[in-house]
Amino acid sequence: MIKKLLxxxxxxLTLFSHMSNSVxxxxxxxxxxxxxxxxxxxxxxxxESPTDDDPTLLKYVADAKVYRLQRKGDPILLERxxxxxxxxxxxEPDQAESIFILDHQLGVMNxxxxxxxxxxxxxxGPSLKSWAWKQAESMDKTLDFTVIPSLxxxxxxxxxxxxxxxxxxxxxxxxxxxxxxxRQETDKNGTATVDISKQSIxxxxxxxxxxxxxxxxxxxxxxxxxxxxxxxxxxxYETLQVSTPYPEIPExxxxxxxxxxxxVLYIYGGHTGGAHEYSNEGQANTLWALDLNTKSEWKALxxxxxxxxLAMVAHDGKLYRIGGFTAENAEGEDxxxxxxxxxSMFDPRTEKWTDLPxxxxxxxSFDAAVLDGKIYVMGGWSMQGDAESTWHDTAWTFDxxxxxxxxxxxxxxxxxKRALSVAAYQGxxxxxxxxxxxxxxxxxxxxxxxxxSSWSAGPQLIGHSMTGFGTSSFAADGQxxxxxxxxxxxxxxxxxxxxxxxxxFENARFFHRMVPKNENKLLLVGGSSMSVxxxxxxxxxxxxxxxxN
Numbered sequence: 001m002i003k004k005l006l007x008x009x010x011x012x013l014t015l016f017s018h019m020s021n022s023v024x025x026x027x028x029x030x031x032x033x034x035x036x037x038x039x040x041x042x043x044x045x046x047x048e049s050p051t052d053d054d055p056t057l058l059k060y061v062a063d064a065k066v067y068r069l070q071r072k073g074d075p076i077l078l079e080r081x082x083x084x085x086x087x088x089x090x091x092e093p094d095q096a097e098s099i100f101i102l103d104h105q106l107g108v109m110n111x112x113x114x115x116x117x118x119x120x121x122x123x124x125g126p127s128l129k130s131w132a133w134k135q136a137e138s139m140d141k142t143l144d145f146t147v148i149p150s151l152x153x154x155x156x157x158x159x160x161x162x163x164x165x166x167x168x169x170x171x172x173x174x175x176x177x178x179x180x181x182x183r184q185e186t187d188k189n190g191t192a193t194v195d196i197s198k199q200s201i202x203x204x205x206x207x208x209x210x211x212x213x214x215x216x217x218x219x220x221x222x223x224x225x226x227x228x229x230x231x232x233x234x235x236x237y238e239t240l241q242v243s244t245p246y247p248e249i250p251e252x253x254x255x256x257x258x259x260x261x262x263x264v265l266y267i268y269g270g271h272t273g274g275a276h277e278y279s280n281e282g283q284a285n286t287l288w289a290l291d292l293n294t295k296s297e298w299k300a301l302x303x304x305x306x307x308x309x310l311a312m313v314a315h316d317g318k319l320y321r322i323g324g325f326t327a328e329n330a331e332g333e334d335x336x337x338x339x340x341x342x343x344s345m346f347d348p349r350t351e352k353w354t355d356l357p358x359x360x361x362x363x364x365s366f367d368a369a370v371l372d373g374k375i376y377v378m379g380g381w382s383m384q385g386d387a388e389s390t391w392h393d394t395a396w397t398f399d400x401x402x403x404x405x406x407x408x409x410x411x412x413x414x415x416x417k418r419a420l421s422v423a424a425y426q427g428x429x430x431x432x433x434x435x436x437x438x439x440x441x442x443x444x445x446x447x448x449x450x451x452x453s454s455w456s457a458g459p460q461l462i463g464h465s466m467t468g469f470g471t472s473s474f475a476a477d478g479q480x481x482x483x484x485x486x487x488x489x490x491x492x493x494x495x496x497x498x499x500x501x502x503x504x505f506e507n508a509r510f511f512h513r514m515v516p517k518n519e520n521k522l523l524l525v526g527g528s529s530m531s532v533x534x535x536x537x538x539x540x541x542x543x544x545x546x547x548x549n
Contacts, residue, residue, distance in 0.1 A: 026053070027205065028061045030100050030124040031231045032091070036459040036498050040096045042066070042078070044087040044122070049178040050203050050231045055085035061120070062087075064104035068095060071135055075101065075142060094440070097465055099125040099136045101143065108219040117214065117221045121145050121228040128156070128235050129486050130464030145226045147206050153504075154197035154237040159190050160206055162226065166190025167208045175203035176234070200236030205229050233462060238503035240489060241545055242524075248536035250298045251284050253526050255365070257312025258513035259319055260523075261348065265290045265515070266319055267525065269307040275528075279331040283308050287319075287346060292517055301351050307340065309364035311422075313375060315400050319346040320375060321353070325364035325383055339364040339382045343398075356398075360407050363392060365418035369429055371450065373401040376429045378413060378448075379420045391416040391437040395448070414446055414455050419511070423473035425480040425492070427451065432482055433461060433468025443468035459498045462490055470510030470527075477519045477543050485510040487529075489541070502546055507535055520544055 029050040033043050046061050047053030066089060067075035078089040078100075091098070102122035109118055121143060125132055128151045139146045145167070148159045156174075160167040172192040174182045176199050184192040194201060210224040249267060256270025266289050273282025283306035289299045310324025321344045329336040339362035344353045359377070366380025375398045382390040395410040413431065419441075420434030429448040435441050442465055445458035461468050466485050473482040480492040482499070487508025490499040505524065512527020517540070524539040 026057060026060070027227050027229050028064060028102055028104060028120050028122045029203070029229045029231060030066070030102050030122040032096060032100075032124060032126075033088075035096065035126075035233065036462070038093060038457055040091060040093065041081075042089040042091050042100055042124070044089075044102065046087075049175060050229070051178060058087045060106065061102075061104055064102050064120070066100065066102050069099040069101065069132075069135060069139070069142075097126040097130055097132050099123065099132050099139075101139065103143065108216055108221045114223075115219070115221045116209075117216060117224045119145070119224060119226050121147075121226065122230070123147060123228070124231045127233050127462070127464040127467065127486075130466075132464070145208065145228055147204060147228050147230045149204070149230060149232065149235075151196075151235060151237075154195055154239075155193050156196045156201055156235050157191055157193045158204055158206075158230070160186050160192070160208065160228075161190055162208060162210065167206075170206050170208040173205045174201050175205065176201050196235050197237050197239070200234040202234040203229065203231045234501075236501065240503040240505050240541060242505065242507075242539040242541050244537045245540060246290065246292070246295050246523075246538045247297055249526055249538065250288050250300070251286070252534040252536050253284055253308075254511040254528050254534060255308040255310075256284065256513065256526055257307075257310045257321060257324075258515055258525050259312050259314035260292070260515050260517060261314040261317060261319060263292050264348070265292055265517075265523065265525070266301075266312070266314075266346075267513075268304070268312055268319075268321060269310050269324060270526065271308040271511075273331075277331075278308075278327040278335050278337060279329055279333070280306055280327050281331050283327055289348075301348075302346065302353055304344070304353055305340070305342065309339075309366075309380075311366060311368035311377070313368055313370050315370050315373065315375075317348065319348075320344070320356075320400070321346065322368055322375070322377060323359055323363040323366060323380070325362075328385075336385050337383045338362070338385060339380075357406055360396060360409070361392065361394070366392070367420055367422035367431075369422045369424040370400070371424035371427070371429060374399050374450075376410075376422065376424070376448070378422050378429070378431045379415075379434060380418050391418070397450075410448065411453055411455060413448070414457070415444070417442065419470050420468075421471045421473040421482065423475055423480060423482075425475040430458065430473065430480065432473050433471045433484075435469055441465040441469040458496065459492075462499050462501050463488065470512075472509075472512055472514040472524075472527075474514055474516055474522070476516035476522060481514065481522065483509065483512070483514040483522075483524060505539065505541075507532070507537070507539055509535060 029045045046057045104120040106118040160170045170186040206228045208226040253270025257268045285306040287301040307324030311322045325339045341359040341362045343356045362382045363380040378395040399405040416437040417434035431446045443461035489502045509527035528534040
């Protein structure tokens with residue numbers, strides 16, 4: 001429990017002593033509801049599993065203390081919302097990735113000739129890949145009883161500790177969709193592990209019996225029973241089977257442009273240097289082409305400016321290169337980075353670039369998509385050497401079917417962010433993930449509807465905040481796909497209300513490009529990962545195999 005004396009409710013103890021057998025299997029569960037929306041809130045259930053049950057049973061945890069862990073400082077005690085038939089706690093959007101804990105000493109219970117003291121704990125948090133769970137490793141300094149989860153590809157492991165030491169022989173139950181899938185006892189290290197390639201897991205329940213007698217409120221007990229529950233967004237690991245039938249990319253790049261026109265894959269620009277090391281020599285400036293039918297070799301086409309953080313799209317047999325930034329400094333010199341406003345068209349028939357009307361302002365670290373013959377540009381910032389970078393709160397469109405077209409300003413987006421991805425899907429434009437102007441990565445999704453000239457909020461990506469950083473998105477086979485930082489491939493549900501996780505790429509990429517070869521195949525090109533570095537191989541995913549994985 002929290003290491004200070006918590007007040008007990010005599011009424012609660014009395015009620016507990018009269019609980020029926022059907023209530024004995026109930027436990028407190030914390031969870032964040034509406035996690036993929038802006039209406040997130042922390043809820044507490046008292047039930048057999050992490051879902052609503054008879055609200056009258058909440059009286060058994062009415063006095064429970066619920067806290068939010070902070071990165072630094074003591075846990076913050078939360079104030080319960082006074083809502084009839086619900087036990088919930090308001091949380092700010094930027095707190096949704098926090099770890100929340102419940103601590104409740106219920107009292108002494110008698111069953112036949114045995115008596116025991118019951119202590120309840122509950123924990124909930126974001127995706128198990130979130131850095132927040134690293135912070136939770138220190139919970140044993142705050143709580144007497146902790147359950148700490150971790151992921152290693154297809155293995156979910158929990159470490160159970162009592163007073164900072166491994167809880168040996170604790171009973172651990174893994175739960176999916178309200179079904180108890182596996183029950184184990186912790187080993188000498190207090191750990192239990194389950195294979196999540198067989199079935200996803202979204203909750204854990206733990207029971208540990210401490211052989212210690214004592215008394216409380218003039219009631220004696222022979223042992224202490226610790227019950228803890230743990231919830232998180234469903235953890236699963238389903239390997240997506242890909243092939244690598246193409247030659248490696250000629251330059252290992254991140255933050256580059258890529259598009260497919262006809263049967264040819266084109267890439268341009270990008271960062272070839274080390275992480276966070278920018279120089280003119282470390283930026284590519286060649287348009288490369290690969291015939292996806294012959295799969296023979298890459299062909300170098302026209303040169304251009306050295307750029308990274310640009311966008312490139314294809315339409316009606318032509319390529320369009322937009323923005324990006326150029327490092328004016330040489331390798332080893334102080335960085336001198338300048339966002340560009342360039343907008344150029346490449347015609348494969350002539351193999352030449354033609355300049356088009358420049359962007360209204362320099363822009364890099366953004367993305368673009370084509371819908372109904374119009375380019376839509378969203379997100380990004382402007383870097384101008386030593387001046388402070390400007391985060392853009394503008395979005396623009398350009399009509400490729402109008403020879404006299406100029407850039408047209410869209411209604412102000414409800415965000416200022418960069419390192420996002422943009423995709424056209426079902427007549428709308430999706431701005432997915434990125435990093436906000438406050439410097440925080442985000443899984444938020446905004447949707448622009450050209451028919452109504454309005455913005456709306458879409459469901460957030462599944463995962464922790466970094467999941468949305470440096471994604472790539474595209475529509476194919478009537479679906480919208482997003483390839484994420486942590487290697488998941490997500491697709492938007494048919495009703496647009498949520499994202500679904502289709503599986504995991506072995507090569508988890510970010511600042512890469514995912515483009516559709518056709519309606520049935522997606523190509524993942526370039527990019528890097530924190531652990532491996534830059535990727536040279538091109539992964540091809542056959543969408544027809546998804547149902548078989």
